[in-house]
Amino acid sequence: MKQKLTEAEKEIMEILWEQKTAFMKDILEVYQEPKPASTTVATLLKRMQTKNLVGYKTFGNSREYFPKVDKETYFNQEMNSMIDRFFNSSVSQFASFFASNKKLSQSQLKDLRDIIDHQIKE
DSSP states (O other), X not given: OOOOOOHHHHHHHHHHHHHSSEEHHHHHHHSOSSOOOHHHHHHHHHHHHHTTSEEEEEETTEXXXXXXXXXXXXXXXXXXXXXXXXXXXXXXXHHHHHHHHTTOOHHHHHHHHHHHHHHHHO
């Protein structure tokens, strides 16, 4: 799965990840103002189906949409892609950049060290 969501598609996907399944009216109902036109949402859903990220079941004239990839899987793929593109696939370079540019507190740095220590012990 190497398909990337646009920002507009990501908004819809967030709704589907939270609700698990949703009809068009459900998606529009929870959309933040200003709400897009239903035709816009339909176009985005169609693109997401083409990318194999969203599926649907038909109930009469309505479609119930569902995510075909879970949020964690998508996030992991996005993070790995970013590390590959910007840090030459080096997690060490990414961690160094993140730690030095994010201005982390001593407490946050300790939490990161604890996470890494835990992973090393496994």
